[in-house]
Amino acid sequence: MRKKIVAGNWKMNLDYNEGVSLFSEIVNMVKDERQGDQLAIICAPFIHLNSLSKLGGSDVAIGAQNIHDKENGAYTGEISAKMVKSIGAEYVILGHSERRQYQAESDELLAAKTKIALSNNLKPIFCIGETLDERNNGSYYEILKKQLVNGIFSLTEEDFRKVVIAYEPVWAIGTGLTASPEQAQDIHAFIRSEIEANYGFNVADDTTILYGGSCNPGNAASLFAQKDIDGGLIGGASLKSRDFTDIIKALNS
């Protein structure tokens, strides 16, 4: 059975003390709300990962927001998958639209990052999503398929099973505009059907597909009630312990 996940993406926010304090609040609150094999993850800036992985225990897993595509070497200022793994992180966000846009990360680079993450036992949270123009001109199915095929569909089945997919329409990220539950379900079903065509029914049925884009305590329950939506990737609302915990609660409703 696929896992239900709520993952927070803190982006470039919170200094060291602010991060520790928010995370401690989140761990305390999540303990009471998380059910069964539901999983909460916080993807934090690199400076936080070491301390958070010690504080998180079994209640909140830790993820990074990026890694380099090479194992090690002369890449000043970069961080490798092995380094991230060595301090206790289990996940890494790859393919986020902000990195595709501001760091010009291509599908090919993301495919390399995905492979290096997996070979270092880090599980990718692989993001795909269309821009507003692509939604309006009707090319979005084609764009999403291309991101899947070029980014992750060349993985072996064993590796693919470790990937969490996040559908994040670019027009909904940080804008306050959310995809309606029907729009999001339509795309999640499409993603699952593409996985089925590539890896078969069982893999598709087992793959966790998160929705991301202005998800908040007010809209999470109706999104999570859709049959192909297995939780959320949460930006802004993950910076408030109450909101993040209420979104986890919405997994249960």
Ligand code: PEP
């Ligand atoms: C994100 O950046 O992954 C995201 C979903 O952001 P927000 O929730 O703020 O739209």
